[in-house]
Amino acid sequence: MQLYKDQTLRIHNSLTGKKDVFEPINEGHVGMYVCGPTVYSNVHLGNCRTFMSFDMIFRYFKHLGYKVRYVRNITDAGHLENDADEGEDKIAKKAKLEQIEPMEVVQRYTVDFHNTLQQFNLLPPSIEPTATGHIIEQIEIIKEILEKGLAYEANGSVYFDVIKFNENHDYGKLSGRKLEDMITNTRELTAQDEKRNPQDFALWKKAEPQHIMRWPSPWGDGFPGWHLECTAMSTKYLGENFDIHGGGMDLKFPHHECEIAQAEASTGKSPVNYWMHANMLTLNGRKMSKSTDNNIYPAEIFSGNNNILSKPYTPAVVRFFMMQAHYTSILDLSDDALQASEKGYNRLMEALDNVDKLKTSGKSDFDVKAWQQKCYEAMNDDFNTPILIAQLFEAVKHINLIKEDNETISAEDKDLLASSLKAFVYDVLGIENQSLTKDDSNTLNGVMELLIDIRNEARAKKDFATSDKIRDQLVELGIQIKDGKDGTTFSVN
Amino acid sequence: MQLYKDQTLRIHNSLTGKKDVFEPINEGHVGMYVCGPTVYSNVHLGNCRTFMSFDMIFRYFKHLGYKVRYVRNITDAGHLENDADEGEDKIAKKAKLEQIEPMEVVQRYTVDFHNTLQQFNLLPPSIEPTATGHIIEQIEIIKEILEKGLAYEANGSVYFDVIKFNENHDYGKLSGRKLEDMITNTRELTAQDEKRNPQDFALWKKAEPQHIMRWPSPWGDGFPGWHLECTAMSTKYLGENFDIHGGGMDLKFPHHECEIAQAEASTGKSPVNYWMHANMLTLNGRKMSKSTDNNIYPAEIFSGNNNILSKPYTPAVVRFFMMQAHYTSILDLSDDALQASEKGYNRLMEALDNVDKLKTSGKSDFDVKAWQQKCYEAMNDDFNTPILIAQLFEAVKHINLIKEDNETISAEDKDLLASSLKAFVYDVLGIENQSLTKDDSNTLNGVMELLIDIRNEARAKKDFATSDKIRDQLVELGIQIKDGKDGTTFSVN
Numbered sequence: 001m002q003l004y005k006d007q008t009l010r011i012h013n014s015l016t017g018k019k020d021v022f023e024p025i026n027e028g029h030v031g032m033y034v035c036g037p038t039v040y041s042n043v044h045l046g047n048c049r050t051f052m053s054f055d056m057i058f059r060y061f062k063h064l065g066y067k068v069r070y071v072r073n074i075t076d077a078g079h080l081e082n083d084a085d086e087g088e089d090k091i092a093k094k095a096k097l098e099q100i101e102p103m104e105v106v107q108r109y110t111v112d113f114h115n116t117l118q119q120f121n122l123l124p125p126s127i128e129p130t131a132t133g134h135i136i137e138q139i140e141i142i143k144e145i146l147e148k149g150l151a152y153e154a155n156g157s158v159y160f161d162v163i164k165f166n167e168n169h170d171y172g173k174l175s176g177r178k179l180e181d182m183i184t185n186t187r188e189l190t191a192q193d194e195k196r197n198p199q200d201f202a203l204w205k206k207a208e209p210q211h212i213m214r215w216p217s218p219w220g221d222g223f224p225g226w227h228l229e230c231t232a233m234s235t236k237y238l239g240e241n242f243d244i245h246g247g248g249m250d251l252k253f254p255h256h257e258c259e260i261a262q263a264e265a266s267t268g269k270s271p272v273n274y275w276m277h278a279n280m281l282t283l284n285g286r287k288m289s290k291s292t293d294n295n296i297y298p299a300e301i302f303s304g305n306n307n308i309l310s311k312p313y314t315p316a317v318v319r320f321f322m323m324q325a326h327y328t329s330i331l332d333l334s335d336d337a338l339q340a341s342e343k344g345y346n347r348l349m350e351a352l353d354n355v356d357k358l359k360t361s362g363k364s365d366f367d368v369k370a371w372q373q374k375c376y377e378a379m380n381d382d383f384n385t386p387i388l389i390a391q392l393f394e395a396v397k398h399i400n401l402i403k404e405d406n407e408t409i410s411a412e413d414k415d416l417l418a419s420s421l422k423a424f425v426y427d428v429l430g431i432e433n434q435s436l437t438k439d440d441s442n443t444l445n446g447v448m449e450l451l452i453d454i455r456n457e458a459r460a461k462k463d464f465a466t467s468d469k470i471r472d473q474l475v476e477l478g479i480q481i482k483d484g485k486d487g488t489t490f491s492v493n
Numbered sequence: 494m495q496l497y498k499d500q501t502l503r504i505h506n507s508l509t510g511k512k513d514v515f516e517p518i519n520e521g522h523v524g525m526y527v528c529g530p531t532v533y534s535n536v537h538l539g540n541c542r543t544f545m546s547f548d549m550i551f552r553y554f555k556h557l558g559y560k561v562r563y564v565r566n567i568t569d570a571g572h573l574e575n576d577a578d579e580g581e582d583k584i585a586k587k588a589k590l591e592q593i594e595p596m597e598v599v600q601r602y603t604v605d606f607h608n609t610l611q612q613f614n615l616l617p618p619s620i621e622p623t624a625t626g627h628i629i630e631q632i633e634i635i636k637e638i639l640e641k642g643l644a645y646e647a648n649g650s651v652y653f654d655v656i657k658f659n660e661n662h663d664y665g666k667l668s669g670r671k672l673e674d675m676i677t678n679t680r681e682l683t684a685q686d687e688k689r690n691p692q693d694f695a696l697w698k699k700a701e702p703q704h705i706m707r708w709p710s711p712w713g714d715g716f717p718g719w720h721l722e723c724t725a726m727s728t729k730y731l732g733e734n735f736d737i738h739g740g741g742m743d744l745k746f747p748h749h750e751c752e753i754a755q756a757e758a759s760t761g762k763s764p765v766n767y768w769m770h771a772n773m774l775t776l777n778g779r780k781m782s783k784s785t786d787n788n789i790y791p792a793e794i795f796s797g798n799n800n801i802l803s804k805p806y807t808p809a810v811v812r813f814f815m816m817q818a819h820y821t822s823i824l825d826l827s828d829d830a831l832q833a834s835e836k837g838y839n840r841l842m843e844a845l846d847n848v849d850k851l852k853t854s855g856k857s858d859f860d861v862k863a864w865q866q867k868c869y870e871a872m873n874d875d876f877n878t879p880i881l882i883a884q885l886f887e888a889v890k891h892i893n894l895i896k897e898d899n900e901t902i903s904a905e906d907k908d909l910l911a912s913s914l915k916a917f918v919y920d921v922l923g924i925e926n927q928s929l930t931k932d933d934s935n936t937l938n939g940v941m942e943l944l945i946d947i948r949n950e951a952r953a954k955k956d957f958a959t960s961d962k963i964r965d966q967l968v969e970l971g972i973q974i975k976d977g978k979d980g981t982t983f984s985v986n
Contacts (some may be wrong), residue, residue, distance in 0.1 A: 012552050070592065101562065101730060103620045111617045114607070124604045127596045133626035215629050237594060350984065444937045446970040451944055454959060465946060477939040491843060 002028065002065030009064075011244075012328055013384045014252060014275040015174055019382055022274065024243050030061045030068045031242035033234040033272075035251055036128070038075040039109035040090040043116050045298055045333070046281040046288055050248045052319060053123040053278040053327035053383075055430060057246070060379055063428050071237045072125040074113075075134045076106040078205075080225045085195075085202040089223070092213055102213050116298050119315040121430045127237050131229035135215045138224040138232045142203045142217075144266040151265070154194035156206030156220040160261060162199040169264050171199075174275060175253035201258050203228050227258035235263065236269065245272040249279050271453050281322075282332045283308070291411050296333075309335045312344060316434045320345045323385045323429050344393070351396040352425060354403055355418045361408035366398040368413040372420045379428065388424060395421055452481065452488045495521065495558030499601055502557075504737075505875045507745060507768040512875055517736050517765065523554045523561045524731035526765075528723055528740035528748065529621070531568040532602035533583040535610050538791055539774040539781055540827070543741045545812060546771040546820035546876075548615040548923060550739070553872055556921050564730045565618040566930075567606075569599040570625045571698075571704050572719045577798075578695040581714070581907040586905075595706050607793050612808040614923045620730050624722035628708045631717040631725045635696045636758040647687035649699030649713040653754060655692040662757050664692075665766060668746035679760035694751050695722050728764065729754065738765040742772050771800055774815075775825045776801070789826075790793050802828045806835060809927045813838045816878045816922050837886070842926050844889040845918060847896055848911045854901035861906040865913045872921065881917060888914055945974065945981045 010019040010401040024030055034054045037047055044134060051072070061068045081087030088096075112306065131138075142158050145151040150165050151158050162171055166179050186198040202225035207214035214221045224232075234242065240263070247256060256275065264273035282288065287296050297307050304312030313321075321341035327333040378387035395417060401407040409417065425431050451470060458466040471481055480491050504511040517523055527547045530540055542564070545598035554561045574580030581589075588595040624631075635651055637642040643658050644651050655664055659672050672692065679691040695718035700707035707714045711713035717725075727735065733756070756764035764884065770844060775781065781788050789801050797805030806814075818824040864887060871880035888910060894900040902910070918924050944963060964974055973984050 006916060069597070094603045101620065103622065103730060104562070107617065107620050124600065127594065127600050129596065130626060133623055137627055140709065163547075187978065216633065237596060353984075443970055444940065446943060447937065447940050447972070448966070450963065450970075451947075454944075454947060454963065455961070466950065470943065470947065473943045474940070477936055477943075479936065479940070491846075 001158070004028070004061075004064040004066055006257065007064060007376055007380050009380045010276050012384055013273075013275060014277050015157045015272070017176075020274065022243075024066070025239075025273070028065070028067060030244065031063075031238035032058065032068060032070045032244040032246065033238055034070070034072045034125075035072040035230055035247035035255065036075065037109075037113055038090055039113060040079075040094045041109060042297055042299075043109070043113045044288070045296060045301075047248070047393075048116065048120060048298060049281045049322050050278040050329065051117060051122060052120055052275075052322050052430075055117075055198065056323065056327070056385060056428065057244075057276070057383055058123060058125070059428050059430055060383060063423065068126065069238065069350050070125040070447050071127045071129065071234060072292050073230060074106075074110060074130045075226070075229065076103070076110075076130045077226045078229060080205075080489070085205065085225065089211070089213060092211065095212070098427040111314075119298065119302070120319050121315065123430070128239065129233045131224065131233075132213075134229060134232045134236065135224060137236055138228045139204075139217050141228060141232055141262065141266050142224075145203065145262065148265055151195065151203055153219055157194055157202060158204040158219055159195050159200040160258070160265070161196065162201070162261070163197050165261055165265055169259055169261065172257065172355055174257050176262055177253065177257075201225060201227060201254065203262070209240050227255055228262060230255070231259050231262040231266075231271070234259075235267070240267045240269050241271060241273070243272075244274045244276060246276040246278065249277045252277055278327045279330050284331060284334050285332055303336075309338065313338050314434050317342045317345045317433045320348075320429075320431050323431065324389055326382075326384055326386055328382070345431070347396055348392060348425065348431075351399045352421060352433060355362060355399050355414070355421060358399065358402050358409060359405075359416050360411040360414050361399060362410065363405040363408060364410045364413040366395075366402070366409060366413065366417070368409075368417045371395060372416065375420065375424055385429065388429070392421065392424060448479070448490050452490065455481070456488065497521070497557040497559055498772050500557060500873050502873045503875055504767050504863055505974045506766075507770050508598060508765070510669075513587040513767065515736075515843065517559070518732075518734065521558070521560060523559045523563075523737065524735035525551065525554075525561060525563045525737040525739065526723070526727040527563070527565045527618075527738075528744055529566040529568065530598050530602075530606055531572040531583055532606060533587045533865065534602060535574075535790055535792075536602070536606045536718055537781070538789060538794075538860065540741070541609065541613060541791060542774045542815050542824065542848070543771040544610060544615060545613055545815050545923075547739050547769075549816065549820070549878065549921065550737075550769070550876055551616060551618070552923055553876060553921050561619065562731060564620045564622065564727060566723060566726050567599075567603055567621060567623045568719070568722065569603075569623045571717045571722060573698075578698065578718065582704070582706060585704065588705070595804070607852065612791065612795070613812050614808065616923070619924055622726045622730065624717065625706075627722060627725045627729065628717060630729055631721045632697075634721060634725055634728075634755065634759050635717075638696065638755065641758055644696055646712055650687055650695060651692040651697040651712055652688050653696055653751070653758070655694070655751050655754065656690050656759055661702045662754065664754055665751050665874065667753055670746065670750075685973060687827060694747065696755070705975065720748055723748070724752050724755040724759075726765070726957075727752075728760070733760045733762050733765070734764060734862060736765075737767045737769060739769040739771065742770045745770055761781070771820045772823050775823060777827050778825055794831075802831065806831050807927050809925045810835045813841075813922075813924050816924065817882055819875075819877055819879055821875070837882075840889055841885060841918065841924075844892045845914060845926060848892050848907070848914060851892065851895050851902060851907050852898075853904040853907050855903065856901060857906040858900040859888075859895070859902060859906065859910070861910045861913070862903075864888060865909065868913065868917055879920065881922070885914065885917060902915065941983050945983065948974075948980065 009022040011022050013020045016492050037043055058068055058070045077089065079090050081090060091102045091105050094105045098105065128259060138146040142151065145160065151160050165171055171179050182199055189195060203290055204217060204219055204224055206220060206221050207222045213223055215223060235247065260271060281295060283294050286294050300311050301309065301318055302307040302315060317338065321338055322331065348408045371391065375388055375391045377403060378384045378391060398407060402409050474481060482489050500517040506513045530536055551561055551563045569584060570582065572583050574583060584595045584598050587598045588784045590910050635644065638653065644653050658664055664672050675692055682688060682691055697710060697712055697715050697717055699713060700715045706716055708716060727738065753764060776787050776789060779787050791801055793799040794802065794806050794811055795808060810831065814831055817834060864884065868881055868884045871877045871884060891900060895902050948963040967974055975982050
């Protein structure tokens, strides 16, 4: 039997504003769409947190036995510099700056994105579609919305008519805004505006002659609006109504509000049952920002090449740090917080190394079944990873007590403890045990220098039994020691 | 000044059948397109060899100072099971077998492809476009070919008219085939065939109702022919006439022949100046084939989990092995060959470790400038990596002689030797120095066991100076030794 049949999972749904019991559309299946990056620069640590949160959610659904189709897109066209459908395409602008083809920009930063997420041990999504790969599908949706009379063409561009849509729908229901308030608070249109109302948004933008990213359409050469791609890709791969749509908090309005409007306008259906939003990451108490230098990239954390942190931290430690906060809370990154996480991470990994070696006895002082249920309860309560981690440290405490013979555990409980602990740490939280692999090469060099030193001392003392033993056993390990004029060196075969 | 100004590079051009001097269309720039994988299964070792060959070529152009735009596509639709435009789409078929969406198949094997190529240290291409990302561009080319009267519509599909094209063009010029011979040797069309001639090939195929991968077009719902995607993507990103088109030998006919026909039919121009073809990889003297079990995947080589080889080989050793053959030669993989390559690889890495430490003197016994020129001559002769590697071992020989004080080298020559050797091995051949990093973790464990053993012996002999030294220096390296009931263990912080 699948685990999910025993668990009642509650999800904070941005659409209802409360924790709703999760009921999938198709039993045993989850369809989840998450807005991916616009690939015009190196991936931001805040974005990494968002994708890591949804990776944990993806992993927990899989752990529960669901078959998950997880779609996370790549935005490689159509994302303009500001939300009012103005400014340059972000990728085209970068391409102009670097004097390369826009798709070279896309490739460079897609590779960076994948590499960074791989370092953080994120699983690849089931499908990773691109905006440029779905121009036809976007054009088809525009045609449908035009047919429904909820969009209009103006000078080769097509805009969504928010006022008209709101007559029979509720524009603003996700973000909790009222259209009347939006109208009151928005600047008025100028004479050269193509939009009928300032709230309207572009479904298709006419390409000016100098715009390189362009495709033919019934309205002339142009490119799709940013909001439209997610509607096209989510419905193509998950259907007109699917389970979960996620993204960063900053995408709730206008991006996700517009997605709902587009889908409802074209299909008449509400597209998504559970809207989930991950919260932001701050740095030393302030918003991260390149312009104020209050910013750090993942690679800078791993290498230690930065002016913000006292030392390098591994991807696993950073991931552990991120998981210590709930995905809907603001999380502040600082050197102190990372140091604390590193200590906790090391304690946890040590317990994982020890759990299999515990001696067993007839009875258990630790109620492993009850503990395991508390872990599930934490995750079932809107993926509450900080509570889960607190439970994991409860297990660590008992592992240490058992190891020091101050408590006992039965063989059956030990197996359950070991398998549950590994499942929650490795499979659900996605935290790798890097305790031994980190910097092995440097450590090995240091240890070898010491061993060579001990060997030379033994030879000086004419303790040839020891020096020969060292040499012979190293040969067995595939390590050759060579005595040269400049001292002793070694090489690994 | 850029290096390329000093070098005359000759490339074996499949179109002319000889080694032509390379003259780029735009000085200092190279446009190169290579046919990428059809992502419906794990990447085959033979394909890895092809992509590795073009990676080396990409790297040499960059080394020479060219600005290279290297486009390698992903075929994620349209590749049917056989070349006669029949059978199922390879990806759709796999999706049906695995009961998943075709794009899930694409994602799974694209991830595998990228991971494998990254292990082999291939650089990402400049642009990596997909067939499904360029449906519109393909439709536009079909329209142009139809307008020129060189294609015809039949029952919702569009076919290229080879006989008519051949009236004013030379169909078969790349593969050296004559259309008359092809006609003589081909089966006759049956009544239900839509094609006018058996040599005609599909530009667009009508999608049957059960076909999931489909797009709207002027000829109804369907999908593009396989040959067309490469014409669409190469011309979009490199122009109607570009420098180099590469691929595996097996793609010369019909795939590349059809690409030439499509491009000439739509633009009137010859698309490619230099056609390059990489040769195949055999295994123990026979063609690799899954059905006969004469097959091995990269991951099986790296892990040693296979019935063919005596031990695991690292990606760097396999790459070195591949580079020891010319890309246009058939290469046979076997355990003996890999063992020999591993020995050579280790000698080369050892020399690279030693070259910086060489003592210098007033004069050189080794003419480094002349040697360096021979390296360039090898590469300039159609990227002759086996000759280059022979030259590298010439350098290894001298490095060892100098190291053993049997030859001398000047400081200036040492610098040139070190920088050239590193440039050719690391930058051009793309071979990583994995001599120390491989299995460091296991090696470290083995060395630590030995060290703990030595420490325990010292304590037994009451040689506390030695045992304390070991413990203290390990603490400095971040390694804690713990003496417990079950013996001594260690942990790395």
